[in-house]
Amino acid sequence: MTRHPIDNRHSLHPSHQSPPSLTCRVLLLLDVQVCMLSSPKEGGIPSSETVYRNIEHILDRARSAKQPPRIIHIRNSGESGDPDTPNSPGWQLVFPTLEHEFVIDKLKNNAFAGTRLAEFIPRDAELIVVGMQSDYCVRATCSAALGRGNTVILIKEAHATYDRIEVWNGGMVTIARDVESEIEAELEEAGVNLLCMSDVPHLFSDR
Numbered sequence: 001m002t003r004h005p006i007d008n009r010h011s012l013h014p015s016h017q018s019p020p021s022l023t024c025r026v027l028l029l030l031d032v033q034v035c036m037l038s039s040p041k042e043g044g045i046p047s048s049e050t051v052y053r054n055i056e057h058i059l060d061r062a063r064s065a066k067q068p069p070r071i072i073h074i075r076n077s078g079e080s081g082d083p084d085t086p087n088s089p090g091w092q093l094v095f096p097t098l099e100h101e102f103v104i105d106k107l108k109n110n111a112f113a114g115t116r117l118a119e120f121i122p123r124d125a126e127l128i129v130v131g132m133q134s135d136y137c138v139r140a141t142c143s144a145a146l147g148r149g150n151t152v153i154l155i156k157e158a159h160a161t162y163d164r165i166e167v168w169n170g171g172m173v174t175i176a177r178d179v180e181s182e183i184e185a186e187l188e189e190a191g192v193n194l195l196c197m198s199d200v201p202h203l204f205s206d207r
Contacts, residue, residue, distance in 0.1 A: 025069040025204065026121050027062045029055065030111060030131030030138055030159075031076045035083035035090030037132075043083055043090075045132065045160045046176045052094065054158040054197055055130050059095055062128075065204035069128065071101040072120060074111045076137065109140035112148075123149045128203065130154075133161040134183040142192050152192045155200070156184065 037052045038044035045051065062069050073093055078084040084091045086105075097103055104115050111117050121127060127150045129142055138159050145152045161183075164174040174182075188194050195203070 024122060025067075025126045025128065027058070027069045027071045027128045027204075028074065028111070028121075028131070028141070029059070029072070029095075030074045030129065030141060031084075031133065032073065032094050032131050033075060033084055033090065034092045034094055036160075037094050038090070045162055047157075047160045050157060051132075051160045054155070056095065057197070058128075058130055058155060058158055058200055058203070061200055062204055063098065067204070069204060070120065070125075071098075072117070073097055073101060073103045074117070074131070074137070074141075075103060075105050077105050077107055109136045110144045111137060111141040112144045118148070121145070121148075121150065126151045126153065128153045128155065130158040132159065134159050134180045135161050135164070139183050139187065142187050143190065146191050152187075153203075154184065154187060154192050154194055155203075156194055156196050158197065159183075 032055055035043060036045055037048045039048060040046050059071070062071055073095075075091065075093060076084050077086045077091065093103070102120060104111070104117050104120075106113070106115050106117075108114055127145050129138060129145075129152060131138060138154070138161075142152050142154060159180065161176050161179050163176050164179050166172045166174060184194055
């Protein structure tokens with residue numbers, strides 16, 4: 001399946017995709033890459049099986065909606081030796097993209113930073129966010145989107161991270177689920193709307 005990368009070096013639109021409309025709904029998949037969603041024994045996040053299943057369900061719903069959202073896949077490019085080093089197996093997207101969907105490569109936590117993402121998300125668009133990692137890309141990108149004026153929706157159990165080692169607290173470990181809940185509370189306080197997987201059937205319909 002042909003992909004259409006868009007970053008600071010590329011400016012490709014799928015040939016039959018019209019420019020962004022004044023208002024729209026966008027599904028943003030952050031760092032849904034093999035290195036993150038492999039089994040925990042292979043370096044994936046602790047909840048990789050559940051999060052894989054939930055993101056797959058959301059993506060299927062989006063693609064089959066009567067009025068599908070604009071779908072944008074964000075792919076992080078790590079440094080040499082990282083699990084997501086460009087063109088390595090771990091860097092690949094988990095879900096093959098369709099011809100009219102976009103792929104944007106990034107180098108920073110905030111997916112708007114150093115990319116052309118903002119050109120494809122109008123400031124009055126509703127942004128639905130899933131992906132990894134809760135305490136890095138998810139937090140940074142949701143915060144940036146709020147600052148732009150977007151309505152931001154984060155789906156519980158469709159974003160995740162790793163256990164956090166508290167270096168400054170004797171090396172104690174905060175489990176990933178607690179880190180995810182902490183980020184949800186922080187983002188909700190900032191203005192992000194939190195929805196559950198039970199809300200997904202109505203997510204891409206008029207509401």
